[in-house]
Amino acid sequence: MIQNFFKVAFRNMRKYKGYTFINIVGLAVGLACVFLIYLFVQDELSYDKFYPKSKDIYRVATKVKMGERKMDGNTICAPFSPNAVADFPEVKYAVRIHFWNNVLFKYEDKQFVEDKFLRTDSTFFEVFSRPFVFGDSRTALKEKNNIVLTQSTSQKYFGDANPVGKILKMSEDKLFTISGVVEDVPENSHFHYDLVGLLNLSAEEEDAWFSDYMQAYFLLKPGTDYKDLEAKFRDFTIRHMGPKLIEVLGIDIVAWEKNGNEFKYYLEPLESIYLKTTTEGQIEPVSDIKYIYIFSAIAFFILLLACVNFLNLTTARSYTRAREVGVRKVFGSNRNMLMIQFYAETFLMTLLATVISFFLIELTLPYFNEITRKNLMSPLLWQGEYLLFMGGVIAFVVLFAGSYTAISLSGFKVMSVLKGEVQKGRLGKRIRAGLVIFQFVVAIGILISAFIIKEQVNFMQEKKLGFDKERVLVVDRAYSLEDEQRVSIKEKLKEYSGIEDVSFSGMVPGRGTNGWSMYREGANNEDMINFRLMHVDENFIDLLGLKIIDGRKFDKNRVSDSSVFIANEAAIAALGYTDNPVGRNIYKPDFNQNGRKAIEIIGVIEDFHFESMRDKILPMLLVSDPKLFKRYMLVKLQPDNVMDGVKMVKKYWSKMTDGEPFEYFFLDSDFNSLFKGEERVANILSSFTILAFFIALLGLLGLVSFEMQQRVKEIGIRKVLGSSEFGLMMILSRSLCLNIIIANIVAWPLTYFVMQHWLSNFVYRINFPWYYFILALLMSLILAVLTVSGHSLKVARANPIESLKYE
Numbered sequence: 001m002i003q004n005f006f007k008v009a010f011r012n013m014r015k016y017k018g019y020t021f022i023n024i025v026g027l028a029v030g031l032a033c034v035f036l037i038y039l040f041v042q043d044e045l046s047y048d049k050f051y052p053k054s055k056d057i058y059r060v061a062t063k064v065k066m067g068e069r070k071m072d073g074n075t076i077c078a079p080f081s082p083n084a085v086a087d088f089p090e091v092k093y094a095v096r097i098h099f100w101n102n103v104l105f106k107y108e109d110k111q112f113v114e115d116k117f118l119r120t121d122s123t124f125f126e127v128f129s130r131p132f133v134f135g136d137s138r139t140a141l142k143e144k145n146n147i148v149l150t151q152s153t154s155q156k157y158f159g160d161a162n163p164v165g166k167i168l169k170m171s172e173d174k175l176f177t178i179s180g181v182v183e184d185v186p187e188n189s190h191f192h193y194d195l196v197g198l199l200n201l202s203a204e205e206e207d208a209w210f211s212d213y214m215q216a217y218f219l220l221k222p223g224t225d226y227k228d229l230e231a232k233f234r235d236f237t238i239r240h241m242g243p244k245l246i247e248v249l250g251i252d253i254v255a256w257e258k259n260g261n262e263f264k265y266y267l268e269p270l271e272s273i274y275l276k277t278t279t280e281g282q283i284e285p286v287s288d289i290k291y292i293y294i295f296s297a298i299a300f301f302i303l304l305l306a307c308v309n310f311l312n313l314t315t316a317r318s319y320t321r322a323r324e325v326g327v328r329k330v331f332g333s334n335r336n337m338l339m340i341q342f343y344a345e346t347f348l349m350t351l352l353a354t355v356i357s358f359f360l361i362e363l364t365l366p367y368f369n370e371i372t373r374k375n376l377m378s379p380l381l382w383q384g385e386y387l388l389f390m391g392g393v394i395a396f397v398v399l400f401a402g403s404y405t406a407i408s409l410s411g412f413k414v415m416s417v418l419k420g421e422v423q424k425g426r427l428g429k430r431i432r433a434g435l436v437i438f439q440f441v442v443a444i445g446i447l448i449s450a451f452i453i454k455e456q457v458n459f460m461q462e463k464k465l466g467f468d469k470e471r472v473l474v475v476d477r478a479y480s481l482e483d484e485q486r487v488s489i490k491e492k493l494k495e496y497s498g499i500e501d502v503s504f505s506g507m508v509p510g511r512g513t514n515g516w517s518m519y520r521e522g523a524n525n526e527d528m529i530n531f532r533l534m535h536v537d538e539n540f541i542d543l544l545g546l547k548i549i550d551g552r553k554f555d556k557n558r559v560s561d562s563s564v565f566i567a568n569e570a571a572i573a574a575l576g577y578t579d580n581p582v583g584r585n586i587y588k589p590d591f592n593q594n595g596r597k598a599i600e601i602i603g604v605i606e607d608f609h610f611e612s613m614r615d616k617i618l619p620m621l622l623v624s625d626p627k628l629f630k631r632y633m634l635v636k637l638q639p640d641n642v643m644d645g646v647k648m649v650k651k652y653w654s655k656m657t658d659g660e661p662f663e664y665f666f667l668d669s670d671f672n673s674l675f676k677g678e679e680r681v682a683n684i685l686s687s688f689t690i691l692a693f694f695i696a697l698l699g700l701l702g703l704v705s706f707e708m709q710q711r712v713k714e715i716g717i718r719k720v721l722g723s724s725e726f727g728l729m730m731i732l733s734r735s736l737c738l739n740i741i742i743a744n745i746v747a748w749p750l751t752y753f754v755m756q757h758w759l760s761n762f763v764y765r766i767n768f769p770w771y772y773f774i775l776a777l778l779m780s781l782i783l784a785v786l787t788v789s790g791h792s793l794k795v796a797r798a799n800p801i802e803s804l805k806y807e
Contacts, residue, residue, distance in 0.1 A: 020349065023310050026695045027353035027397065030306030032360035033691055036368050037299035038389055039376045041292055047188045047274035052129050053219060056092075057270040058226055060084075060216040061279050065262035066517065069530050069574075069618075074279040075212040076265070078205050081121070083240055084216075088232065090224045095121045095128075096199060097191075098214040099283065102477045102631075104660060105195070106169045107157050113477065113661045114153075118193035119200075125182070127219045134162045135180025141198055147176035148196040154181045187375060190274045191283040209244045215283065218267065226267045233265040251525040259526040281512065291681060298688050301442045303397070305695040308435045310346070310401035346402030350394055371683040373676070433739055436700065440743035440784075441750070443692040444776050448751045450685035451772045456759065457678045459766045465671075466608025467509060468545035471637045472667035473646060474508055478633040480657045483626070489633075489652050490539075496648050498641030503543040503634045506535030509610040510671040513620070519587040519596060520575045529574050531586075531619045534610070535628035541566075541605065543636050551582035551603030554624040562625045566603040571619035577601070586621070612674045613764040634667070693780075697787045700736070740784055744777045 048054055060080065064071040081094035101115040118124075125137040125148075132140070133151050140148045147168060154163050168176045176197060185192045205211075220226060242253045253263070268277055275289040361378055369376055380386060481489065490502045507513050513532040520529065538554040538561075540546075549569075554561045565586060572581045581604055587596040607617045637645035650662045752768070759765045 022698055023313060024349050024353045024356065026306040026309040026698050027350060027401075028356035028360060029691055029695055030303040031354055031357035031393065031397075032364065033302045033688070034299045034393055035357060035361060035381060035386075035390065036364070036376075037295050038386070039380055040368075040372055040374065041296055042380075042386075043188060043374060043376060044275060044287055044292055048190055048270045050186055050188065051270070053127065054270050056220045056222060056224070057127060058218045058220065058267040059270065059273060060218065061266055061268050061277075062212070063262060063264050063266065064530075065260070066528055066530050071530065072279050073212065073281060074215055074268070074277070075281065076214065076216050077209050077212050078201055078214065079207055079209055079240070080265075081216045081218075082206075084218070084236070087236060088229060090220050090229050091218050092221050093123045093127050093219040094216060095124045095126075095219075096214045096216050097124070098199065099191075099193075102663060103170060104477070104480075107166070110157055111661065112156060113663055114194055116192055116194040118196045119198065120196060121199060124196065127217055130182045130185070133181040133183060134164050137180065137182070140180035140182075141196070143177070143179070144198050144200050145176050146179040146198065148180040148182055149178060150182055150184045150194050152184050153194040154178075190286060209241050217270070226269070230266050237263065237265065256526045259524075261526065285676065287677070291677075294681075295684065298446065298685075301446075302688065302692055302695065303393070304400075305439050305442060305692060307397055307401040308439050309695065309698065310349075312435050343398060343402045347394075347398050350397045350401070354390070354394060368687075371680065371687065373680060433735070436736075436739045437743045437746065439696040439700075440740055440780055441747045443689070443696045444744055444747040444780055445751045445754075446685060446692050447689045447779070448747070448772050448776050449755055450682060450689045451775070452755045452766075452769065453678060453682040453685060453758070455769060456762065456766050457675055457682050460613045460675050460678070460762075460764070461672050463609075463613065463764065465509070466546070466606055469509070469668040469671050471639060471642060472544070473635040473637055473649060474665050474667050474670070475633040475635070475649065475653065476631070476663040476665070477660070478504055479630040480660050481630075481633075485656045486630075486633075489656060492652055493635060493649060496645070498638045498645040498648065500636040500638060501539055501543040502636075503539035504537045504630060505540050505632050505634060506628045506630065508632050508634065508667060508670075509544075509608070510667075510674055513610060516588065516621075518589070518599075520577070521585060521587070523587070529619065531571060531574075531621050532610070533621050533623055535623050535625060537624060537626075540622070540634070543634055544608075546608060547606040549604050549606050551601070553603060554622075561602070564600045564602045564624075566605055566622040567601050568605050568617070568620040569607045570617050571621055572604055574619040609764075614762050616763045693783060697783060700784060700787055736784055737781060740780050741777070744773070744780065747776070748773050 048057075051057065059074060060076050061072070061074045062076060064073070078096065081096050085091050085094045097118055097120045100117040100119060103114050103117045105112055105114055105117075120141070122141040124141060129137070133154075135148070140146060149157070149163065157163065157168075158166070162181075163178045164180060166178050168178060170176065182196075199214075220229065238253055245251045245253050245256075257263070268279070274286050275292065277286055358378070358381070361381070365376065365378055368374075381390070478486070486504055493499045493502050513534055515530055515532055517528040517530045519527065536554075538556045541548065541553050551566070554564075554566065567575075567581065567586075572578065575581070575584075575586065577584050581601055584601055585598040586601065587598055590597045605622070607620075609617060610620060611618070633649075635645065635649050646664070649664075653662050654660075756768065759768070
């Protein structure tokens, strides 16, 4: 019996080849999209879950409010963790981590610059357990000069040999003994390391409650409710930090909070950090849970589009299959058997579409990995959980797409069918019109969203940032140069015609800043202002084209300029120094004298973007202390001689550093990387737009093709009565255009609401581009008319005699 069902289903598919092709191709594209998105979503949701104790690991974070400035950070002070272990029995282990990047390591004649040297506590591998290839995780960090390598790092230095016991040199007086080799951290982790060593903090650092440069993670005892532990943090803060705050700054923490300020610790579950964290300054880029919802919704709607194609063609063909149903009932088929027959047809087409979708996934996966910046592999689809999901999707398609056919057609009455009393369409026109409108609402909504996100990304990349990022070569690890060498390399490079200027700095825009909390004139102890700091030399302002609007620049010939500030407009506004700010002071807490140190403002610069445009420009101070601007060398290159300029910089670098690796990047591309997340979303949405329109137009082609067949005699009569080909094409396209106009009207407010919510995440954003609504309307109309115009023209040109000769 079942074999007969599938045999008949196959015959029907072969009989209506065109409609079968449209249904299968549409479903295949929709299924491929769903399976690809599922791979992506599962990968995003899997972050940090590979650690055996991941459900009991939490990161410590802080919320701070000082005046109008709110900060949500994930760095804490060094003494927090050991004191938390002593005070809270719920905390089994607490480990602190701090990364050193661009560190030069040497072994014999090999040298490499390492970007992921993790400094941590000895219990690190008790919390973040990983299999060891060589050595023992329990003793790997026992001694202060021990270092653990990842497997790939070990192979880079030693090949496949066991390196335990060998010595790695970081500098002449910093030697590390390799104590173990651990398997590489998987990609789906919110931080990665290549080497692991101990923190080795001084007694002063271990008691520095007011520094926050490291992350801390707690391993809680099983069964602990982390919210209960969070509730104890306030008393902990008052007990440990309160006396220190009074001692150093003369501030009572309770009175400080009553003044509208806030400082509190809280915990972030490890498994939610990658998608749900709200903290600033992540170790590595993270994602956002809302993109999971967006992509999942898009995949679902694209699958619905494919199912709607099936429903549309089913409603259109219901009249032609009515006789088939009548004949089957005459020969003894009951309604249940007919329903099984129609479900079998849907299942067979869905199964064929699923097979084709695998080929589509293989073809498109490299491109999908490129735009999503993933390394997904199609064999993952054959794992148990993926097969279960796949079965669920197939069942959904069969039930959703096949139910109308199975329930509606199997319910036709025999006598009505055989007497010809079954009306064409049977609500079919309204159903089909509604489904077409739904398809284009989805496609138009995705199209407009893709336009707006792309324009916001372009806006962020092209907006005037307040500094010139073009043709700026940035050489990292400039601290490899001695003071005299920095002066020498400046002079030599400036002599070359392809180089405009050279500067040294401790930071560059887009790569973070330091922070100090200080006072305005006459401020109470509780009224501190948080400033961002950049350590720069006297050439930095000119090289980046920063605009001085009051006062002067740094002067290397003035010794006192090592302890003065140049402030941005936001800093002046925060201080309230709106009249004559130059010459006034900012007061820095003096921890040694229990007082305040006055620092003069010598200049004011126009605001510039030194962080992502998601956030408001913060109060910024430039400092020119020669001890602190050693990390980066910035070289402004001539536009017509960029590569020669790079070669010249490399030549002098290699000469002065005795051949140390030349690590560099260009400031423009590095700063634009701040917008990679938005750029990824724009690229994915663009791809989905093409898919959505392809499926919608494919179904439209099949639907119009069928309806044209039903209107052949009408068209023949109209031609006999004198209608022109153009007039006939207008008549045939009128209802289609009306449906698409309705779809646009429905899609516009929905898309506007969603996109306004998305744009609200950016402080600096585009005005909503209303013209995209008109563009979407024109594009959808043109694409739809072009899709069906060929078939409409063929019908309009047909000889009316052929359609009317049997009348």
